[in-house]
Amino acid sequence: MPAPYPLLDMPPGDFSNMFDYQAINMAAAHNAFIQGINAMVAHASTVPPEKVQPFMIFSLAVVDNIHHHHDLEEQYLFPELEKKLGQGALSGNVEEHKEFVPQLLELKEYLEKVKAGEAKYDATLFVEKIHSFSDIMIAHLNHEIPSLESSRMRAVFTEKELKDIDSGFMNLALKKIEFATTMPLSVVCGNPATPWFPPFPLPLKWATRWWFARKYSEAWEFGPLDLYGNPREMPKA
Template sequence: MPAPYPLIEIPPGDFSNQFDYPAISMAAAHNIFIQGVNAMAAHALHVTDEKVQPFMLFCLSVLEVVHHHHRVEETYYFDALEKKLGEGYLTESKDEHGTFVPQIEATESWLEDVRDGKTIYDGSGFLAQINSWADDMIHHLNHEVERLDREKIKECFTVNELKAIESEFMKVALKDANFYTSLPILLVCGNPATPWFPPFPLPLRWAIRYWFSRRHREAWEFGLLDLDGIVKPLPSPPT
């Protein structure tokens, strides 16, 4: 299916309810990735020569956010949940990473070659690369949310246990995040329907908008939102 790719429907429930939070927050995070892919696809055929380098940084930053999310899942989050959900409960989700991550890595290598002057940018070829792995990625993103069923979570965890997991998740996620690339992506590829995600404290949001985003400001122009969360007009993606 060619871009634009549909966002994941946010599961029913209340974001502030600890048993609803895992599925809702996972869907919100996954929608950032889809927003990023849609922004890449929307601009792919419209990038002028002088904008190729900032566009490469934007695209590489989107893919790094996807990789970072997977690292946190595989090194902390899945294990933390499986202590109560049962060993192997999320193995299928982990295995699904292998159905599209190698293809993303190939695209990443191509983007790096363009950035480094080894390859000439080709918008049609880039769009074809995106469409070669996006369906598998989005299937996985939807399936992973389904595994975090509210009733299953409530059956296995206490509120305090979930709060502890989410608190540690945030620490692990921020520990090796690139504040100058990954964090601006989370804002400019956000979903207007979930303005509360990511659940950053207000001082950190201000710091991203007014400090960390400054180093590569031209790259963030390719986001679907501006740094204040306002939807921007973008080129129509090819059909």
């Protein structure tokens, strides 16, 4: 299993331009997922017994964040975009979800059992379960970006329409997350090359560092960044 997976190259354009934003923002989100998967693999064999529970919280946050993102794509984002792009224009992305989501959920079930004390943590099994879907998922994360390419957006949408879709996506996302896990994870699995992601207001970023991160503070030690966005040295996978 490759470790670490390389991060996606950022698409060309300006993050503040709503036509460019679609692909750029998606690539930044995908890089956060890759950061999380890389960190899980890197730490898998070095987690001491007293840190297994925080590691399960971190790993569940990564898995839940990926699954939550794909649910929102299928339920809201892609249908909204297809109103102008044409029905089925993004169906290839959804079909690819089916190739790895079942295995992702199997990993989640295992993590929950370890967290509940119903299964013993096994680093080899843990990495095998990641390997069962990660290559396919990483390929998908790369494939999805061109489907949101700037010229494709510009051809059929107005800037206001895209802003409204993005606002709707963010509102739904914030309604369905657990702030004590998703918000800190968004920081510690960030990419120093894109410090503007996630595009949360500054007060929310402050609240993440000083409040939301406190409940599971030990879990965020497994992130590739600290809560200030500084890179950490990762164990050799």
